[in-house]
Amino acid sequence: MKQTVTFGVDVGGTQIKFGIFDQEGHLLNDWAIDTNTADGGSHIMQAIALSIESVIAKIGLTPDQIEGVGMGVPGPVLEGGVVVEAANLGWKNRNVKEELEGYLSYKVRVANDANVAALGEQWAGSAKGKKDVVMVTLGTGVGGGIVLGGQLLYGSSGAAGEIGHMCVNPDETVVCNCGKCGCLEQYTSATGMVRLAKEVGMGDVTAKDVWDAVKAGDEKALQVAEIYGQKLGFALANVASVINPEIYIVGGGVSKAGNILLEYIEKYYNKYVFAPCKKATFTLASLGNQGGIYGAARLVLGEEH
Amino acid sequence: MKQTVTFGVDVGGTQIKFGIFDQEGHLLNDWAIDTNTADGGSHIMQAIALSIESVIAKIGLTPDQIEGVGMGVPGPVLEGGVVVEAANLGWKNRNVKEELEGYLSYKVRVANDANVAALGEQWAGSAKGKKDVVMVTLGTGVGGGIVLGGQLLYGSSGAAGEIGHMCVNPDETVVCNCGKCGCLEQYTSATGMVRLAKEVGMGDVTAKDVWDAVKAGDEKALQVAEIYGQKLGFALANVASVINPEIYIVGGGVSKAGNILLEYIEKYYNKYVFAPCKKATFTLASLGNQGGIYGAARLVLGEEH
Numbered sequence: 001m002k003q004t005v006t007f008g009v010d011v012g013g014t015q016i017k018f019g020i021f022d023q024e025g026h027l028l029n030d031w032a033i034d035t036n037t038a039d040g041g042s043h044i045m046q047a048i049a050l051s052i053e054s055v056i057a058k059i060g061l062t063p064d065q066i067e068g069v070g071m072g073v074p075g076p077v078l079e080g081g082v083v084v085e086a087a088n089l090g091w092k093n094r095n096v097k098e099e100l101e102g103y104l105s106y107k108v109r110v111a112n113d114a115n116v117a118a119l120g121e122q123w124a125g126s127a128k129g130k131k132d133v134v135m136v137t138l139g140t141g142v143g144g145g146i147v148l149g150g151q152l153l154y155g156s157s158g159a160a161g162e163i164g165h166m167c168v169n170p171d172e173t174v175v176c177n178c179g180k181c182g183c184l185e186q187y188t189s190a191t192g193m194v195r196l197a198k199e200v201g202m203g204d205v206t207a208k209d210v211w212d213a214v215k216a217g218d219e220k221a222l223q224v225a226e227i228y229g230q231k232l233g234f235a236l237a238n239v240a241s242v243i244n245p246e247i248y249i250v251g252g253g254v255s256k257a258g259n260i261l262l263e264y265i266e267k268y269y270n271k272y273v274f275a276p277c278k279k280a281t282f283t284l285a286s287l288g289n290q291g292g293i294y295g296a297a298r299l300v301l302g303e304e305h
Numbered sequence: 306m307k308q309t310v311t312f313g314v315d316v317g318g319t320q321i322k323f324g325i326f327d328q329e330g331h332l333l334n335d336w337a338i339d340t341n342t343a344d345g346g347s348h349i350m351q352a353i354a355l356s357i358e359s360v361i362a363k364i365g366l367t368p369d370q371i372e373g374v375g376m377g378v379p380g381p382v383l384e385g386g387v388v389v390e391a392a393n394l395g396w397k398n399r400n401v402k403e404e405l406e407g408y409l410s411y412k413v414r415v416a417n418d419a420n421v422a423a424l425g426e427q428w429a430g431s432a433k434g435k436k437d438v439v440m441v442t443l444g445t446g447v448g449g450g451i452v453l454g455g456q457l458l459y460g461s462s463g464a465a466g467e468i469g470h471m472c473v474n475p476d477e478t479v480v481c482n483c484g485k486c487g488c489l490e491q492y493t494s495a496t497g498m499v500r501l502a503k504e505v506g507m508g509d510v511t512a513k514d515v516w517d518a519v520k521a522g523d524e525k526a527l528q529v530a531e532i533y534g535q536k537l538g539f540a541l542a543n544v545a546s547v548i549n550p551e552i553y554i555v556g557g558g559v560s561k562a563g564n565i566l567l568e569y570i571e572k573y574y575n576k577y578v579f580a581p582c583k584k585a586t587f588t589l590a591s592l593g594n595q596g597g598i599y600g601a602a603r604l605v606l607g608e609e610h
Contacts, residue, residue, distance in 0.1 A: 076581055084581065131461075132460070132461050146547065146548070148453065148458070153453065153548060154549075155437070155548060155549025155550075155582075156436075156437050156549050156550060156551035156584070156585070157549055157581040157582060157584055158549070158581065159545070159546075159549040159579060159581040159582050160547070160548050160549040161547070162546050162549070162579050162581075162582075163546055163547065165546055165579035166542075166543050166546035166547075166579075167539065167542060167543060167577040170535070170539055170577065178579060178580060179580060180576070180577065180578075180579070180580075182577075183579075230475070234472060234475055237471075237472060238471050238472060238543050238547075239547050240464070241464075241467050241468055241470055241471035242451065242465070242466070242468065242471075242543075242544050242547040242548060243451070243458060243460060243465050243547060243548065244459075244460025244461050244462055244463070244464040244465040244467070245460075245461060246461035271485070272472040272475065272485065272487075273485075274464060274467050274470035274471075274483060274485075274488075275483060275484060275485075276381055276389065276462040276463065276464040276467075277460075277462060277464050277467075279461070279462055280461070
């Protein structure tokens with residue numbers, strides 16, 4: 001077999017991360033550049049192309065050694081490569097696949113960044129070898145990504161896997177960033193957890209403080225953890241009623257709490273889930289911030305391997 | 306192109322329905338036999354094989370004119386053809402695909418009956434030409450089926466699309482047939498609707514009576530319709546956060562209420578759903594009780610057309 005490489009690009013609002021991978025999912029090299037969001041983000045694609053071209057020249061790769069370039073973008077992406085919107089970058093209805101293919105003569109594939117992270121974990125991380133995978137990312141917001149039969153799910157408007165905006169409390173009156181009420185993100189993002197902590201009287205704390213207090217047996221923190229687990233367990237049980245995945249991966253900053261987080265999730269997942277779906281396993285993400293570049297590269301390879 | 310036919314079989318607890326289809330989804334002939342559930346349902350597969358063989362002989366079909374046999378079964382089915390459990394038939398962990406292939410020398414494919422009905426609507430019914438489809442069947446229970454990219458979703462334990470057992474009310478204390486509390490089925494099946502009607506003081510009525518009263522403007526019935534729409538709209542909005550389908554099909558006995566049912570669903574769907582998923586359309590099923598035989602036939606053809 002000819003040894004070829006694939007580029008994975010994770011486009012963020014402040015940094016663009018790059019990785020070069022072999023066909024088995026080994027990271028050979030990685031680097032990053034700053035994101036220039038000036039002029040509606042119109043310089044970003046050219047900067048990506050230039051960065052890739054310069055590395056190709058430096059290593060001395062020939063075109064037949066390059067499978068292509070995969071890219072993860074912070075916003076909904078349609079299967080054909082159109083970014084519906086990426087507010088952090090200033091993009092709207094932009095076909096970045098065609099744009100990058102105009103700069104580079106390689107195959108380009110694009111998807112949402114949270115979806116791409118799920119694909120990365122399925123290729124080379126915690127869910128390696130699993131076919132049907134759901135990943136939930138607990139950070140400033142709550143993102144999600146779904147891999148079914150080894151393929152990334154885009155959805156008809158590019159919104160598949162947007163678990164953070166699943167309603168978990170129809171009676172909520174506090175409004176989410178998305179405009180509706182009762183979204184999972186309002187309770188289980190880092191900011192959501194801080195809000196829950198305030199409500200039980202924990203004062204000014206971070207999500208990490210709360211989990212540390214849970215581990216120390218603090219009563220108020222234990223209350224927060226129960227609410228946190230109830231909301232997330234409820235949401236993931238409902239995901240099971242739809243796609244019945246074999247594994248759930250939990251990532252993002254809040255997941256640094258470790259296995260205790262999984263225990264609270266599983267407690268409520270098992271309460272709310274349809275019995276045949278109790279076989280699903282829960283695990284922490286293992287690729288950290290690099291999940292995006294792994295999954296982006298896999299996007300290109302996923303179609304032919 | 307050689308003109309071939311496919312058999313679709315819908316196995317129910319009292320009747321087994323059969324259909325012969327051409328490659329474009331036209332039903333050429335259909336018939337039914339009674340289900341013999343004696344001896345743990347062990348005579349069922351042979352009865353199906355004999356019925357198909359006798360029709361093949363009667364029409365005078367040659368083996369090269371037959372694509373295969375698809376079958377819908379009332380219970381969770383794994384992708385390889387193992388029926389995990391079909392209580393109505395007495396089956397448990399039974400590979401009915403291999404069993405039927407032992408009797409007949411044709412390709413056999415098997416899936417859950419509600420899933421298969423969704424595939425039927427996607428092939429030849431209300432969702433013809435759509436790729437990402439969710440069907441919800443509102444009958445004695447609530448079933449569901451999901452087609453993504455034109456392919457039926459099985460799930461890792463055969464439980465994909467079990468929308469009826471999504472929890473829509475975490476505070477419910479009444480227990481569902483499945484053993485947990487707050488399932489969609491407890492509110493939006495025909496029996497669920499009768500229960501809701503009792504709770505608002507409508508007395509002894511059927512689901513049809515309630516919808517007739519809704520159309521006549523009866524105040525208590527209008528209350529029931531709001532709760533009904535709220536539960537179903539909530540559930541389908543949460544389905545959207547997972548797979549973001551382009552169309553929802555509503556079938557089953559309760560769907561005979563017509564478009565007014567869709568209006569109540571859409572009212573609450575739009576309240577709870579993530580904004581990019583508002584583009585989804587809602588429609589009534591069009592194949593009725595025959596959706597099962599259509600979808601079963603399509604199971605066989607779906608892999609190569």
